[in-house]
Amino acid sequence: MTLSIFLISLLSLSSAVFSDDASFQKLPVPGKRSGPEAFAIDSTGKGFFTGVSGGKILSYTPGKGYIEFAYMTESSKSQWCDGALGTANAGKCGRPAGLAFNDITRELYVADAVLGLHVVHAVFGSMAKKIADSVDGRPFVFLDGLDVDNTTGVVYFTSFSSKFSAGDVLKAVASKDATGKLFKYDPSKKKVTVLLEGLSGSAGCAVSSDGSFVLVGQFTKSNIKRYWIKGPKAGSSEDFTNAVSNPDNIKRIGSTGNFWVASVVNTATGITNPSAVKVNSDGKVLQTISLKDKFGDTLVSEANESQGKLYIGTLFGPFAGILKL
Template sequence: MRSFVSVSSLLLLLSFSSSVLSDNQYFQKLPVPGNRTGPEAFAFDSTGKGFYTGVSGGKILKWLPGKGYVDFAQITGSSKSSLCDGALGTVNAGKCGRPAGIAFNGKTGDLYVSDAPLGLHVISSGGGLAKKIADSVNGKPFLFLDGLDIDPTTGVVYFTSFSSTFGPRDVLKAVATKDSTGKLFKYDPSKKVVTVLMEGLSGSAGCAVSSDGSFVLVSQFTKSNIKRYWIKGSKAGTSEDFTNSVSSPDNIKRIGSSGNFWVASVVNSATGPTNPSAVKVRSDGKVLQTIPFKDKFGDTLVSEVNEFNGKIYIGALFGPFAGILKV
């Protein structure tokens, strides 16, 4: 119940209200089965067919055109139990798991998952039960993991924590108090070590590595800001502001090797009005395009915009569906 109240309060804080979604010939809505919610992020394997997404209750689902959703993996042994079926939002997340960011290592076929309360996990190409990699660093629990991406040139995993003070059930408090204890982490599979790259982030919801592996972008949801952390070059190990032009940015995803990124934007300001949209930004932070989703998603909190094979896949943090939009 606390989770439901927190979610409702957050929606109120950001001036959300219920509305009916409308479909048209360019937009396809994909309801999540099994009374689960929140297809928050997407990953695509080497076959180029369908997508993978994590939902409430700790499951990773695979969606295939013409077939729909099928079970692929689970974060814990309880994720397939009756306890976790119908677990909305973060209800029972401590036992079931709540997958947030996900991404494939294109060379190994492994799927990496940042589970909000339970830590960093990896799933083999065959699916099944996830293997926990880490739930803390330097003796400090992660508490609230969120975004995740993999360097396409090295296979190194980058992931974020929304807060190091509040857990996912207390996301309202993190936003309302403008908590700034978020972090950016790095996990090197060859060394099996997690390190902290950035601290003092305010609602670090998403991250994305550039196609050449030279930098990683990190969103600050609460500050309506995106930071750039340099991985290579003369600025390696330093960070700078990338853009302040995207309101309440959530997940960030690179668009192939174009050098551009899609950012999921939630609201116009800290108090609304609601305007879920996709914002395309260039590698220098300039906004190239904005696609509003209000007519298709209503006031649903959009969590990710991910372009693949000429289509945009749209995630929802609390909603019971994902969306596909032709571009």
């Protein structure tokens, strides 16, 4: 990634506020890596998998801590993908962004920002297998969010931009780039198709618990759209809500019909007021949890609920957070 992103990373680390709140636990990322951006909760609901800078996917369980689970490339295992080198060498190391399990097959799907759509079989120490790095002959430029419809096994994922790379995310936001897309990958057909185009900073996406629709966030426009998968509106899209500022990853909350959205306020002077916002299936805001006292002005990328705890990720920060609800 570019020097600008590296500098943002350093600023994010220096501005992070380390809370001594007893309800909050920080889990520092090992091996000079950073940015546990997204989570896939394990089958017990007590641990998680996350991707970090340098192309490693880590497994975390209480008592054991972090364990190296998988790698985006062979280079991901080396010291050349640690620290700042891993950020600079993202093209060789990889940078896993969105990830989610197919709960039936236990396959872990990964949207790597640089290297494309991958899948990892549930075997420790395995190498991610590339599914696709393009669609209709057009290379992916900057993949971001991902979710799996566990009623069908179909994978939905996004590109933040089709013009700017992950290293140029600031340019994409500043120019109000609107070349983002929502894709789907059908494992039964082994085919990727485009569902939506013209999205402005399409970051996270999430399938509803009944599989009837998928939400996709537009970070730059502070908007979330709904794409209908089935029903009378199947194949169409509509605005879901404009009430969440700069939405990043979106995660459904079990079968409740509600979602958590990672949110920040993006201003000319930087990122402020990171928070987790709960919305219902009508786009109404039900709850907002400020995370500023725990993450400072760091860009919070995901809030993912499991068993009364909220797992919180960051794009550049040195730790993942767990907040008791």
